Amino acid sequence: MAETTSQDLGIEAPPGDIQDRVVLRLPALGAYLSVVRTATASLASRLDFTLDDIEDLRIAVDEACAMLLAQAVAGADLECVFELSTEAIAVSVTVPTLDGLPPTRDTFAWTVLTALAGEVDATADADRCVTISLLKRRAELGEPVGAEAPAL
C-alpha cells in the first residue's frame, strides 16, 4: 500500500515547516480506535493546540477511521500519517477497501468530521485504497453553527 500524504490529495501541506512525520499502522479493527485517539491527542498536545482543538481533532480522526473501518478489507491494516508543523496537523488515514469508493458524505460521521476538522478530502486510488485526509490548524476560532434537525 503506497503511503498517501496530504499533498497527494490536493489538500495544502500544513503551514509552516513540517517538523515531523508520524506514521501509525494498526489492524483495521474498532478495538484500536482508542489507540488512534490517544495518539492524536498526544501529538496535538505537543504542538500546543488548545484543549478544544485537541478534542476536535481527536473526534475528527476517530470519525475518519471509523468510516474507513466500515469498508476495510478483512485483516487489513489502517495507516494513519500525521504531518506536524508549527501551525497545523495534517492527518491522512488510509485503508484497503473492497469497493474502492470514498465514503458517502450524507452521514452524521461526515458532518461531524467536516465540522471539526476544517479541511477534509476523501479519495480512492487504483488499488482500491481509500484515504481520508484532514487538516486542523492551530487555534481556529469559532464553533460550527448547529445544523438543521435531520429527518428521522
Added chain:
Amino acid sequence: MDVSLDDRQEGDRTIVVVGGEIDVYTAPKLREKLIDLVSAGHYHLVVDMEAVEFLDSTGLGVLVGGLKRVRAHEGSLRLVCTQDRILKIFRITGLTKVFPIHASVDEAVAATPDSA
C-alpha cells in the same frame, strides 16, 4: 477504556446510566442495552450521559435508533448531558432539536411524559 451501562427504574421512567467511551467498538453494547429495555416493555428512557468521556457519530446513531424504537411504542427518550464537548456533537448534527436534553436526571424525570 470501555463503556459502562447500568439501569434503574424511577416511577415509569427507566434511567440508563452510560459511562466511558462510546465509539464504533463499544456502541453495539449501548445498542443492545436499549433494544433489551424496549423489548422488556420500558418505553420511557432517560439516558444519563454525564459520565460519558467520548462520543462519536456511531453513538449518535445508536441513540437515534433508540429514539425510533421507543417512539414506535409512543414512548420517550430523554438525554441528560451538561458536558460542552459532548453537546457540541449533538449541535453539529442538529440532534439538539431532536432529543430533549436535560441538565439533570431529576429534571428529565420531572418532564412531561410526552412522546419525546
